[in-house]
Amino acid sequence: MGEGPGRAAVAEKPKAAPPKPKIKPLEDKIHCWPYLVRSEFICSVIIMAVLMVWSIALNAPMEEPANPTNTPNPSKAPWYFLGLQEMLVYFDPWMAGVVLPTLIIVGLMVIPFVDINPKGNGYYTFVERKFAVTMFLFGFLILWTSLIVTGVFLRGPGWNLFWPWEVWDPHKVVALTNVDLPYWGPFKLLGNPKIFGVELLGLTILALYLVVLPVAFWFWKSKTSPVLQELGPIRYGIVVFLFLTMIGLPIKVFLRIAFNIKYLWVTPWFNI
Amino acid sequence: MFKHLKDLKKTIFESQVWTAMFRHDYADTPRNRTLQIMSNVWMHLHPPKIRRHAIRIRFTWCMGGITFLLFLVLVVTGVVLMFYYRPVAEYAYADMKYLQFDVPFGMLVRNMHRWAAHGMVLTVWLHMFRVFMTGSYKSPREFNWVVGVILLTLTLMLSFTGYLLPWDQLSIWAVTVGTNMARATPLLGHEGPFAQVVGVTPRYDARAFLLGGTIVGPPTLLRFYVLHCIFLPILASILMMVHFWRIRKDGGISGPL
Numbered sequence: 099m100g101e102g103p104g105r106a107a108v109a110e111k112p113k114a115a116p117p118k119p120k121i122k123p124l125e126d127k128i129h130c131w132p133y134l135v136r137s138e139f140i141c142s143v144i145i146m147a148v149l150m151v152w153s154i155a156l157n158a159p160m161e162e163p164a165n166p167t168n169t170p171n172p173s174k175a176p177w178y179f180l181g182l183q184e185m186l187v188y189f190d191p192w193m194a195g196v197v198l199p200t201l202i203i204v205g206l207m208v209i210p211f212v213d214i215n216p217k218g219n220g221y222y223t224f225v226e227r228k229f230a231v232t233m234f235l236f237g238f239l240i241l242w243t244s245l246i247v248t249g250v251f252l253r254g255p256g257w258n259l260f261w262p263w264e265v266w267d268p269h270k271v272v273a274l275t276n277v278d279l280p281y282w283g284p285f286k287l288l289g290n291p292k293i294f295g296v297e298l299l300g301l302t303i304l305a306l307y308l309v310v311l312p313v314a315f316w317f318w319k320s321k322t323s324p325v326l327q328e329l330g331p332i333r334y335g336i337v338v339f340l341f342l343t344m345i346g347l348p349i350k351v352f353l354r355i356a357f358n359i360k361y362l363w364v365t366p367w368f369n370i
Numbered sequence: 371m372f373k374h375l376k377d378l379k380k381t382i383f384e385s386q387v388w389t390a391m392f393r394h395d396y397a398d399t400p401r402n403r404t405l406q407i408m409s410n411v412w413m414h415l416h417p418p419k420i421r422r423h424a425i426r427i428r429f430t431w432c433m434g435g436i437t438f439l440l441f442l443v444l445v446v447t448g449v450v451l452m453f454y455y456r457p458v459a460e461y462a463y464a465d466m467k468y469l470q471f472d473v474p475f476g477m478l479v480r481n482m483h484r485w486a487a488h489g490m491v492l493t494v495w496l497h498m499f500r501v502f503m504t505g506s507y508k509s510p511r512e513f514n515w516v517v518g519v520i521l522l523t524l525t526l527m528l529s530f531t532g533y534l535l536p537w538d539q540l541s542i543w544a545v546t547v548g549t550n551m552a553r554a555t556p557l558l559g560h561e562g563p564f565a566q567v568v569g570v571t572p573r574y575d576a577r578a579f580l581l582g583g584t585i586v587g588p589p590t591l592l593r594f595y596v597l598h599c600i601f602l603p604i605l606a607s608i609l610m611m612v613h614f615w616r617i618r619k620d621g622g623i624s625g626p627l
């Protein structure tokens with residue numbers, strides 16, 4: 099808490115400047131009482147004051163009594179879950195509501211075990227861990243935040259997009275022109291998809307994306323890349339899977355917006 | 371009278387009652403600074419000494435601490451709310467109205483509980499963000515990061531279960547939207563992939579287990595209440611103890627070596 103000089107400056111107020119010792123000096127430690135406890139106290143007072151003022155000024159929402167027969171439009175989850183609700187636009191509920199959240203949680207948990215870069219432990223740095231920081235900033239700051247912002251501010255009745263200055267029109271009709279990949283563009287030319295087997299197309303594409311691509315990259319690079327060698331095939335596999343899954347979301351958003359594509363892989367049991 | 375202030379001080383601070391509670395005096399000596407921390411069960415969360423950079427607000431943003439503070443606020447205000455609230459569909463909404471309009475400071479307590487809950491979700495995210503950016507999850511703190519991720523999940527679940535309790539339109543529909551996803555759980559939800567293989571039905575699947583029925587109804591209210599007021603807070607408290615203990619055991623707040 100503005101506790102004054104950093105380590106370098108502190109080293110400059112020595113009792114008597116001895117010739118620079120080669121051994122590491124004793125760690126630069128200070129008493130928790132009063133220095134840390136004081137900061138914590140000030141911090142608590144500020145937070146409590148803010149919370150108090152906020153709670154006096156702004157009332158918690160309270161609507162009509164619960165009525166199971168009257169569904170509001172739109173029905174929104176609490177804001178911190180709107181990222182998931184927003185993903186429902188691009189994925190079926192079993193993906194957006196179950197598989198992807200699970201992968202987010204598990205993915206966060208495995209971070210310390212797949213990030214074997216020993217540098218950047220205990221201080222802010224970008225250059226020493228470019229990949230890790232970029233991934234996290236992309237996933238957390240860009241993807242997660244923009245999904246929530248979209249869900250909170252830009253979604254109106256029917257979960258349609260409304261700009262903040264637009265009036266929410268519950269009767270707004272948006273043509274459903276989305277098509278599944280096997281029925282789209284050049285793939286239509288493959289003939290009747292029902293006969294060709296729609297499953298195969300999506301399966302092929304996903305297998306290319308999630309399996310062939312990473313494996314090929316591994317065989318291409320692992321001989322020459324020390325990073326990959328140290329990572330080893332198992333950690334590499336986990337990282338690549340999580341990475342490609344995360345990137346899958348913006349890819350699907352792009353395909354939807356640019357080409358109106360709904361599903362890539364259509365099967366009788368599930369669609370992706 | 372002021373002449374005797376010194377005497378008064380002496381009488382108090384040297385009385386048997388006072389010295390039974392506090393075992394050091396207040397002169398600012400290194401020994402007392404240490405004792406302030408070591409001989410106080412609450413302060414004892416801290417080590418007596420800490421590396422200088424670790425108290426810089428620019429390093430930790432104090433975000434873990436703020437998260438913990440908000441959790442404590444939530445416990446205190448939550449207990450006050452529990453005195454007035456009954457988790458029964460017939461009463462819940464009326465109890466909320468009573469709290470807001472008749473109970474002295476009821477509105478303030480409710481608001482504080484609500485806003486602190488939103489705040490905690492935000493600060494726990496920011497705390498995770500700072501821990502990531504300082505690379506503090508790296509060895510030897512891997513396990514504490516995992517504990518943290520579980521705490522994050524619990525924080526979200528606490529917020530979500532609490533959202534239902536006012537039993538108004540906002541709460542039941544938000545919870546309906548949220549829990550609807552459970553019906554699509556692969557294998558375990560009746561609309562999920564391979565549901566037929568397992569044979570789950572709307573009345574007997576993951577979502578029905580969560581809600582205690584097929585819609586967000588009275589049994590859901592009771593379930594969420596118990597989760598919100600008993601199960602999840604206790605679990606979160608236990609994990610916070612582990613979290614704080616591990617910070618110490620992992621060598622205190624991380625820092626450049």
Ligand code: HEM
Nearest residue numbers: 430432434435437438498506514515518519521522623624
């Ligand atoms: C209820 C939620 C949580 C509480 C109350 C909490 C509390 C704290 C506190 C008070 C600290 C001390 C340093 C600081 O204030 O930054 C800390 C450190 C730490 N937390 Fe949390 N935390 C929570 C959730 C999390 C989450 C979600 C993560 C990560 C996903 C996490 C990972 C860590 C790690 C690795 C440290 C050590 C940091 C270091 O040594 O620099 N915690 N936590």
